[in-house]
Amino acid sequence: MKHLDPRGRRGLSMPQTRRQFLGTAAAAGAAALAGSGTAWSAPDLAGVTLNLMVIQPHVTGGRIIAEAFGKATGAKVNVLPVPNDQIQQKATLDVQSGSNVYDVIDYWYGLLGALADDGTVIDVTDRIGKDFAGADLLPAIYDPYTLYDGKRWGVPYDGDSHVLFVNTEILERNGQKAPETWDEYLATAKAITEAEKGKGIFGTALLGVKQPFMIGCSYANRLAGFGGRFLDDAGKPVLDSDISIAAAQAMLDVAPYALPTPLETGFEQGLPAFLSGKAAMIEFWTDLGVNAQDPKTSQIVDKWNVVQIPVGGANKQHRGSLDAGFGLAISAGSKQPDAAWELIKFACSKAMNLELTLTPGTGIDPIYTSVLDSPEYRKAAPKVQAAAAQALHGALAWPTGASASKMLQSLADQLALVLDRSKTPRQAMQDAQASWLGIMNG
């Protein structure tokens, strides 16, 4: 998930690459685009207009898709942006009201259950079975992004996980190294903040705004690092477990050494602080690696590194958390589901995923193993590629049930009370557990 709108380049000859790609897509029309490698014959969709709803950070990618798909099929694709936090209401109200504007929905995977339950998106189990059979979609994201109630409702589009970015210059200046564990992370943040706070430089930027995409991600990173999970094998919440409480405690412990103040630190505060060298560390989505090397948006070019999310407690195995992550689904209100599916196949194809992953500003990360391991991606973002590849193995998935958004907001509320010091981590996690049980039991 991406939050900047960089206009820079990554050192690759991107304009040329993109022109070549678009030319190929348009001219060939039969490029091997389907994930399975099955030849995709561009259908003749002249005269067809499709409306693609995308979140704001995905606009650039959406436009690339629209242009390429238009050239290949003759269809006109309108890219309609919505704010990150309004996907569900926009998509649902569109169907509910009978407006039926959208054909394809760019959904956060945590909303999948609710969208399916409300009849906002349609079942694509058979379509996926036919057109993506054998596709090497990343195992860590395939089920969480698409599966609900035994059926598939969309196709992965943007594989997201957090990694830990560090400012190597600040670390070296303070005799620190990139942390391997949450204890080391705390010590590093403390040492840097105490040494450089007077100069306006802090050990870390902790995203703590009371929203699942912010404080929820900060917590999920620690939960994954400590080896915990949100739900047990039976689907029951385990937020009051010792591991869950330890993860909340780790978040609270570092708050005094973070950019002031975590409760007010969102993307728009944390990112500029890191990219301007005011924060030594930030847990963020992998595409930040692209922006960190862009002189137009970054003052820390060649002064950063990226490592995996630290481990904590008894856990010694590095593990990422699927913070955000998006798929594409057919809106139940679409009058042309077959054309909409063609657009999804095209947008979620291996070739397009690679193209978007390599293009700055699209905010798209790999969804295929072969894209993640591709020489192009390795060359373009070697540090990020390595960390992302490791992070996605066995990554912690967030809940995706019908009430997931309500549950995650409730968790974010309790975590904010921890940072606010209104509740202890134990109290907050016990209350979150009770809240989740209440929500799940209706």
Add this chain to the structure above:
Amino acid sequence: MASPATPADRGLPGAMPGRSRLVPWLLAAPLLVGLAVFALYPFLDILALSLSKSSLGRPFQHWPILANFLSLARSEEFHAALLRTTIFAVPVSLAELVLGLGIALLLHSSLREARWVHSLILLPLMTPPMMVAVAWKLILAPVGGLLNGVLLGWGLADSPVSFLGTMPAAFLSIAVADTWQWTPFIAILAYAALQVLPDEVFEAARVDGASPAKMFWYVTLPMLAPTLLAIFLLRVVMAFKLFDLVYGLTFGGPGFSTTVASFKIWRTALQEFDVGLAASQTLVFAVLVSLVTLPITWLHRRSEEWAG
């Protein structure tokens, strides 16, 4: 005394029996239809939703009737939001009324000719509320914020102050931003009211040797009271609906410390998607607003009688 005969009774040409009773209804029909469409239907819809289990995508799933209201009765979080809203709306509106009246008096007495000042004070009012929130967020930000820059620069603070991440600073910050935005609204209405007060009364008071202070207390204020109370009533109702500043500045935090009723209802409906519960919250909230504004309405009526 006999009632006056209708045209039909008098057998006038073109008059038809029964028509006379229909005409008023026909004339009122557009208004009645408008009210039914824009007021009655939404009210009935909210009422029905409040009695049902409804999500955004699937309204009226089943009818637990009072379950939503019982849930609200147990919800300390919602009670706190209602209390917080009242604590915000009444004092802040009162402060804005006092400030607005002060500015209006200043405009009326000293700056009558300075038209540019009139335009200037209207700027906050013309700023979209979300932009007000953005502007104040930039002013109050702990890192790079204007106010913290001044405090740190002048040595008044040794570390950044978290205006929006701590209490009571967060609540006060919203109150300040709201006051900045809405005081001009009151000022301009009060100024307009001052313009139409009869000069003869002031002339007579001056002849009687009344000081400016006495003129204000015994002449201006009593004559202005009905208008000021009407403005206050309007502003209280608007303040109860506070949303944009909370959304933009604190998102209801820290914790739930600035979660006011409108924000709570929005979250229930459009973040948790429990539309049935949000509808019941809306109805309870409407009752609260009515209860709080009743005394102001009564005072307004009395002040009109006194002024009359």
